[in-house]
Amino acid sequence: xxxxxxxxxxxxxxxxxxxxxxxxxxxxxxxxxxxxxxxxxxxxxxxxxxxxxxxxxxxxxxxxxxxxxxxxxxxxxxxxxxxxxxxxxxxxxxxxxxxxxxxxxxxxxxxxxxxxxxxxxxxxxxxxxxxxxxxxxxxxxxxxxxxxxxxxxxxxxxxxxxxxxxxxxxxxxxxxxxxxxxxxxxxxxxxxxxxxxxxxxxxxxxxxxxxxxxxxxxxxxxxxxxxxxxxxxxxxxxxxxxxxxxxxxxxxxxxxxxxxxxxxxxxxxxxxxxxxxxxxxxxxxxxxxxxxxxxxxxxxxxxxxxxxxxxxxxxxxxxxxxxxxxxxxxxxxxxxxxxxxxxxxxxxxxxxxxxxxxxxxxxxxxxxxxxxxxxxxxxxxxxxxxxxxxxxxxxxxxxxxxxxxxxxxxxxxxxxxxxxxxxxxxxxxxxxxxxxxxxxxxxxxxxxxxxxxxxxxxxxxxxxxxxxxxxxxxxxxxxxxxxxxxxxxxxxxxxxxxxxxxxxxxxxxxxxxxxxxxxxxxxxxxxxxxxxxxxxxxxxxxxxxxxxxxxxxxxxxxxxxxxxxxxxxxxxxxxxxxxxxxxxxxxxxxxxxxxxxxxxxxxxxxxxxxxxxxxxxxxxxxxxxxxxxxxxxxxxxxxxxxxxxxxxxxxxxxxxxxxxxxxxxxxxxxxxxxxxxxxxxxxxxxxxxxxxxxxxxxxxxxxxxxxxxxxxxxxxxxxxxxxxxxxxxxxxxxxxxxxxxxxxxxxxxxxxxxxxxxxxxxxxxxxxxxxxxxxxxxxxxxx
RNA sequence: GCCCAGGUGGUGGAAUUGGUAGACACGCAGGACUUAAAAUCCUGUGGCUGAAUAGGCCGUGCGGGUUCGAUUCCCGCCCUGGGCACCA
Numbered sequence: 001x002x003x004x005x006x007x008x009x010x011x012x013x014x015x016x017x018x019x020x021x022x023x024x025x026x027x028x029x030x031x032x033x034x035x036x037x038x039x040x041x042x043x044x045x046x047x048x049x050x051x052x053x054x055x056x057x058x059x060x061x062x063x064x065x066x067x068x069x070x071x072x073x074x075x076x077x078x079x080x081x082x083x084x085x086x087x088x089x090x091x092x093x094x095x096x097x098x099x100x101x102x103x104x105x106x107x108x109x110x111x112x113x114x115x116x117x118x119x120x121x122x123x124x125x126x127x128x129x130x131x132x133x134x135x136x137x138x139x140x141x142x143x144x145x146x147x148x149x150x151x152x153x154x155x156x157x158x159x160x161x162x163x164x165x166x167x168x169x170x171x172x173x174x175x176x177x178x179x180x181x182x183x184x185x186x187x188x189x190x191x192x193x194x195x196x197x198x199x200x201x202x203x204x205x206x207x208x209x210x211x212x213x214x215x216x217x218x219x220x221x222x223x224x225x226x227x228x229x230x231x232x233x234x235x236x237x238x239x240x241x242x243x244x245x246x247x248x249x250x251x252x253x254x255x256x257x258x259x260x261x262x263x264x265x266x267x268x269x270x271x272x273x274x275x276x277x278x279x280x281x282x283x284x285x286x287x288x289x290x291x292x293x294x295x296x297x298x299x300x301x302x303x304x305x306x307x308x309x310x311x312x313x314x315x316x317x318x319x320x321x322x323x324x325x326x327x328x329x330x331x332x333x334x335x336x337x338x339x340x341x342x343x344x345x346x347x348x349x350x351x352x353x354x355x356x357x358x359x360x361x362x363x364x365x366x367x368x369x370x371x372x373x374x375x376x377x378x379x380x381x382x383x384x385x386x387x388x389x390x391x392x393x394x395x396x397x398x399x400x401x402x403x404x405x406x407x408x409x410x411x412x413x414x415x416x417x418x419x420x421x422x423x424x425x426x427x428x429x430x431x432x433x434x435x436x437x438x439x440x441x442x443x444x445x446x447x448x449x450x451x452x453x454x455x456x457x458x459x460x461x462x463x464x465x466x467x468x469x470x471x472x473x474x475x476x477x478x479x480x481x482x483x484x485x486x487x488x489x490x491x492x493x494x495x496x497x498x499x500x501x502x503x504x505x506x507x508x509x510x511x512x513x514x515x516x517x518x519x520x521x522x523x524x525x526x527x528x529x530x531x532x533x534x535x536x537x538x539x540x541x542x543x544x545x546x547x548x549x550x551x552x553x554x555x556x557x558x559x560x561x562x563x564x565x566x567x568x569x570x571x572x573x574x575x576x577x578x579x580x581x582x583x584x585x586x587x588x589x590x591x592x593x594x595x596x597x598x599x600x601x602x603x604x605x606x607x608x609x610x611x612x613x614x615x616x617x618x619x620x621x622x623x624x625x626x627x628x629x630x631x632x633x634x635x636x637x638x639x640x641x642x643x644x645x646x647x648x649x650x651x652x653x654x655x656x657x658x659x660x661x662x663x664x665x666x667x668x669x670x671x672x673x674x675x676x677x678x679x680x681x682x683x684x685x686x687x688x689x690x691x692x693x694x695x696x697x698x699x700x701x702x703x704x705x706x707x708x709x710x711x712x713x714x715x716x717x718x719x720x721x722x723x724x725x726x727x728x729x730x731x732x733x734x735x736x737x738x739x740x741x742x743x744x745x746x747x748x749x750x751x752x753x754x755x756x757x758x759x760x761x762x763x764x765x766x767x768x769x770x771x772x773x774x775x776x777x778x779x780x781x782x783x
Numbered sequence: 784g785c786c787c788a789g790g791u792g793g794u795g796g797a798a799u800u801g802g803u804a805g806a807c808a809c810g811c812a813g814g815a816c817u818u819a820a821a822a823u824c825c826u827g828u829g830g831c832u833g834a835a836u837a838g839g840c841c842g843u844g845c846g847g848g849u850u851c852g853a854u855u856c857c858c859g860c861c862c863u864g865g866g867c868a869c870c871a
Contacts, residue, residue, distance in 0.1 A: 185787055185788065186787090188786080188787065189786070189787055189788095189866080192785090192786050192787080193786080193866090193867090193868095195786095195870065197870075197871090199871085215871085216870095216871075217871060218870095218871065219871075230871090272869090296869085297784095297869045297871095298869080298870095298871080299868070299869070299870070299871095301868065301870085302868075302869090302870045302871080303870070303871070307871050308871085309871085310871090314871065316784090316869070316871075317871080383870080383871095384870090385868075385870050386868095387868070512865090513787080513788080513865060513866080514865060514866065516787085516865090516866075517786095517866065517867085518866090552788095552864090552865090553864085553865080555864085559863085559864085561864090590795090590796095590807085590808075591795065591796085591808095592795060592796060593796080595788090596788080596789070596864090597788090597789085597863095597864055597865075598795075598796095599795080601794075601795065601809075603794085603795090603808095603809055603810070604794090604795060604808070604809055605809095606808095606809075607807090607808045607809055608808080610808090610823095611807095611808085613823095654795095654796075654797085654807085654808095655796095655797070655806085655807080657807080657808095658796090658797075658806070658807040658808075659807085661807055661808075662806080662807070665807090725803085727802070727803050728803095729802080729803085729851080729852070731851065731852080732802085732850090732851050732852035733852085734802095734803050735803095736803095737803065769851085770851065771851095772802090772851055772852080774802060777802055777803095778802050778803080778852090780802080780851055780852065781851090782851045782852090
């Protein structure tokens with residue numbers, strides 16, 4: 001009947017390098033919170049697990065021939081031992097690994113439900129293809145447009161991939177942010193990533209052909225200013241419309257674009273490139289003939305892959321028009337288009353726009369869209385930056401996608417596209433053993449070579465069928481892991497309804513800012529889907545995480561990212577061995593503001609070590625233990641209880657520790673303390689330095705663990721200061737402070753302030769024009 | 784190029800409904816203890832000036848602005864970190 005509190009950290013990928021000093025930053029922070037919440041009487045869940053599918057294990061297997069499962073098991077053991085040495089209060093009974101078939105059974109189950117609901121589909125999309133290795137590459141493996149393994153050229157190649165329709169949830173992923181308590185910057189990043197925009201789709205007739213070209217624009221009001229059209233090099237109509245005399249040039253340009261990575265395409269943004277296709281469209285509003293260009297700054301993945309270029313009112317179009325000497329027609333007055341495009345939408349009036357001339361931009365957007373609709377030339381449309389999620393990988397070390405392809409079912413119509421689901425009773429579809437972990441020459445996963453696995457019976461018609469050989473990305477398992485913790489051994493469901501109803505959603509989730517747009521968004525999507533199909537009880541609500549905070553990265557000593565190649569990696573085991581687990585924990589919390597990146601500094605660890613040793617000595621006769629210590633210490637301990645408690649809630653761990661250092665220094669300065677101070681200090685210290693606090697607690701004669709004691713309350717009356725020092729300024733410059741009673745009035749303050757010699761010096765012979773009094777803060781004489 | 788953060792002493796940082804800039808810690812300097820060193824303890828420590836723990840001036844990335852008063856708010860830049868899919 002205790003109130004539940006579910007706090008969560010992002011579970012680690014158990015890499016071969018072992019625990020990084022960055023991992024414990026987040027784990028310690030929420031361990032402090034978990035311990036405080038337990039002391040406050042909550043039923044706390046603080047679980048840990050391993051996100052163990054992934055590229056590094058697979059690459060290691062390719063290099064050494066050691067099965068990824070073996071590597072993974074070994075790495076998990078190392079991580080477990082390292083995590084345990086830091087004294088985190090994780091629930092070790094609930095440990096999960098995404099590579100466990102009993103776990104990924106449910107990852108596969110979720111995929112099947114998505115397929116059933118039309119959210120999983122196959123389509124052709126471009127992937128990175130290494131021309132010499134003849135395999136598909138992850139973005140991360142493409143470095144400066146070259147293959148990371150062989151250094152050879154990489155190009156884009158179309159490949160059939162499973163996709164998840166996250167775009168269907170785009171609006172809800174934005175709107176529901178109102179229901180949750182995330183750091184504002186996290187919400188902003190997500191909203192910008194989803195990138196909802198409203199505009200119009202407009203059809204342009206191709207000159208001398210039956211086809212038409214549809215563009216998406218957020219500025220339909222500038223339609224009269226469209227002087228050319230740009231299609232992306234991947235546009236499906238391009239081949240058809242290109243004129244014979246431009247064909248060679250266009251083909252060459254498309255080939256070049258294929259070689260460029262997306263990063264390159266964006267880095268070369270300053271100098272725009274493009275070629276004329278030789279074809280024209282007709283502007284529906286004025287019948288003007290408009291040339292069609294091809295340029296790689298237009299992406300097939302956004303909108304329709306084609307834009308109407310309005311150089312007068314879009315800077316990129318402007319640059320392009322200047323470079324290729326294309327006409328620039330002003331249709332919104334208010335700017336100076338001789339220098340730059342005029343893109344302000346809040347002011348400006350239409351010119352050169354026929355019947356729409358004279359309208360404001362916002363009026364024109366509505367009127368022109370309406371006009372397009374009545375003419376059958378286009379309609380209002382919403383677009384998102386967010387794209388559907390590519391869900392398949394041509395890799396071995398991932399969850400097999402539980403789908404079977406059956407020609408027979410396709411021909412009979414039993415399956416529209418030939419794909420048939422593996423029945424739930426056959427899950428988990430286990431990853432078979434292979435001899436070779438390399439993808440095949442034609443870019444298929446290594447699973448494709450295992451004939452007796454690939455060839456199977458169709459679950460629907462019993463005929464010959466072939467299994468899908470792609471596997472899922474590493475995000476598949478990490479999207480829902482927080483639900484499995486609630487019921488980790490359940491083999492009837494991903495988690496039982498009662499357990500879900502009790503524990504879900506997560507109350508506080510902390511993770512890296514780098515996961516804001518991928519993991520965090522993907523997992524919100526998956527959770528919403530599970531909620532929609534009733535796999536999660538209604539009472540849990542439609543958001544997985546009520547609160548989301550983020551920690552900054554820990555960098556190497558020089559402020560650079562820690563990496564093997566830079567040789568600036570700090571091994572947590574060595575720090576723990578030399579300084580102890582509590583020092584390690586407290587240092588990581590003390591080193592700087594929790595949400596910001598910060599360089600590691602071994603010198604700083606020394607200060608924390610001294611702090612903890614001073615505490616030890618206080619409790620070992622270093623100061624006198626008296627019946628009742630000074631009032632000033634009593635005030636300070638209560639102020640510290642408040643400060644530490646508040647700071648844990650706002651994640652200002654560094655100032656909480658600083659407050660405890662101040663308390664320590666005060667006790668040493670006084671040379672004495674009493675039982676009340678001694679007890680309370682250990683209680684508030686215990687979440688930060690659990691080993692030390694527990695040891696001292698036991699030495700004081702307590703039998704029960706300090707972690708089971710209640711969190712101390714502070715006394716409101718005791719923390720109030722009776723006297724304050726009021727700042728006296730003359731013309732805004734600090735001149736003196738005066739000791740005054742808390743509730744002093746302006747008249748009294750003026751009197752005391754004017755009596756000060758220092759102040760009088762500055763006021764002598766001057767006329768006081770104004771006096772500003774801020775109660776409890778300052779008094780300022782303006783002369 | 785786009786989105787999100789950040790820039791304060793020798794170093795990590797503290798302080799924001801606008802109100803004493805530099806808490807706490809590291810480092811450094813001086814001292815105590817020691818045969819000596821380490822550890823520990825004490826004192827000092829933003830810069831310039833000054834005999835001064837008297838006073839003065841300067842000082843929170845840069846340039847402007849608002850204000851009695853700006854690290855904090857506004858405008859324009861520069862630099863660093865995280866993310867990226869040129870988002871029309």
